[in-house]
Amino acid sequence: MSGRFELESEYSPAGDQPAAIEQLSRGIARGERHQVLLGVTGSGKTFTVANVIATANRPVLVLSHNKTLAAQLYSEFKHFFPRNAVEYFVSYFDFYQPEAYIPRTDTFIEKDSSVNDEIERLRLSTMNSLLSRRDVIVVASVSCIYGIGSREDYESMVIPLRVGQSVGRDPLLARLVDLQYTRNDYALERGRFRVRGDVVELHPAYTEDAVRIEFFGDEIERFTRFDPLTGESLESLDALNVFPSKQFATPQEKIGRAILSIREELGDRIAWFEKQGKLLEAQRIKMRTEFDLEQLQELGFCSGIENYSRHISARPTGSRPGVLLDFFPADYLLVVDESHATLPQIGGMHAGDLARKKVLVEHGFRLPSALDNRPLNFEEFRSLVGQALYVSATPGALELGWAGPANVAEQIVRPTGLVDPAIVLKPLGGQIDDLIEEVRRTVEKKQRVLVTTLTKRTAEEL
Incomplete structure (x- = not known):
């Protein structure tokens, strides 16, 4: 299926929206890699993006920095595009405690999690829509930069x-x-x-x-x-x-090759620990890995199978994992919502994951290949992005620098025609007398005054 996006709304663009839609759509048509939509709160940035999507008519990934905001955007885009595939891709864990080891107290924390079946269904639906049609909008959290298995393996099993x-x-x-x-x-x-x-x-x-x-x-x-x-x-x-019923779907012949590769790495790791005189770690990694290999041999699956993803997909050491972005065609459009918060979050995921797993590897809880089951680092993420639109009321210096002044569309006037009042900064000295004078002038015009203070005590004294 390769249908067009059909935008449905009882409203038409107004205020600064028409000019922003025109500027951004032209930029995408010209092939501009980075554009910014700078819009004040309440100016209808989501509706502007929906119009840009309908004009561009290509698969879209909308990236949000938390589940709550992603759910809100998912609902809004479902309303705007009822005839197209609007999908939701966030972490499917209601509760997630990653495995970790604290050497100081010799405490190992076992992985514990609770999977939300409905969100797992929506994640699988996302992958299937991307493989079968182009009129797809995926609203995702930072979960989209974490490994989900190989697209080639998933597609080959359909x-x-x-x-x-x-x-x-x-x-x-x-x-x-x-x-x-x-x-x-x-x-x-x-x-x-x-x-x-x-x-x-x-x-x-x-x-x-x-x-x-x-x-x-x-x-x-x-x-x-x-x-x-x-x-x-x-x-x-x-x-x-x-389509497969799990995101980590792998042909059985690849599982067989992976088992041989894992055994080879296990042998090398045991020898390394023994050479270092770390007999406890050598025994620990042997027992844990052998148990996983038995499950893989009999069931084709094991708890924590993602830690062996490098062997299963036959990737070289240090290479990035397969992620949701690999399921998109090359001409997809990335929309980063609240970019001032989302981009720094993407940049921080890799370092936190690496620090935790390094401890597990050093103490024999995981093989070194587990380090390659990780989120993308920032440069890997950027390498998978073609054209991007950053949306924020306060865009950061990073995205503004990428876009340049010519590719920043502003939405200051709301569809209602209202604009934010002018803000005047005054010196600290004599502020109380100045405030009282401003209040007096405003009351004479039979208008209202709202005074906000930093603390409750200041409010009481005022």
Whole structure:
């Protein structure tokens, strides 16, 4: 699917919005890499960005610095673009305690987390939309610079199906298991499938509805999308793409190669610890890694599999992990909301993660390759950005310097026509007398006065 963005709104641009939309749209068409939308609070910056997106008509990543603001933007863009794919990609943990080690007290903190199933569904839906259509807006937090596995591996595991296709029921079931779907003939929940004779019912991990696949011999006879709760049929389909049920999806042959590579690194690491006289660390890394390898061998998955991502994707040492940005085409548009706060946050993620994992590696809790399961550093992030629009009421010197004065669009006049009042700075001396005089003049005009102070005591004395 390659539809156009269709913006729906009962309002038209007003105030400084039309000029800002025109300037930013022309900049994108010219190929300007960096532009800034400097707009006062309440000037309708989100509506301006929506109009720019509709004009540019290319996949968009909207980056926000916290989940709450991302959810608000997601809701607004869903309202503006009801016929297009608006997706939400934030951390799927309701609670997350990363594994850590405190050498001073010899305390190891085990990884603990609680996954939000609905947000996991939305994350998978994001990846699937980016692989299947161009009219996509993804609203994301800094989670988008963390590793999610290889796009090539994920894409290679997709099962394309169509009505009339010759594919046996049992081979299809085996493929579904490879995609980490679980068979359960009683409860059809997200990420599961059930089998009833020649009928396979599948609840994809990335949708709220389920799909019924009916066979006639070894030929697919019909696809029906239905409500898994009521069983009500919603529509018939001619074709169906089944995507993996987990973001760290890997072909089994790659798992086999990765196990050999991990064993090789484990042997080197044990030898290094023993040479240094660190026998406890050598025993610790051997036990922990062997346990993970047994799970990978039997299940194709293990707790903390992301720490072996470099081996699984066969990346060189020190290389960056696969991230959500890899799922976007080269011509995507990046919108950084509240850029004065978001850009510094992106720059700080890598150093904090590295400091924690270095301690784990030094004391035998993780192999050195775990250091390559990390967020992007700032330069890696910049290398994956083509054209960017930075949105803020107070943009930082960094983005203003990249854009230059010619590529800063200002929104000072709100759609209502109101502007912020002028601010006058006065010296500290004689401020009380000056304030009283200003109040007197204002009261004579039968107008109101609001005085704010720094402390409660000052307010009482005034």
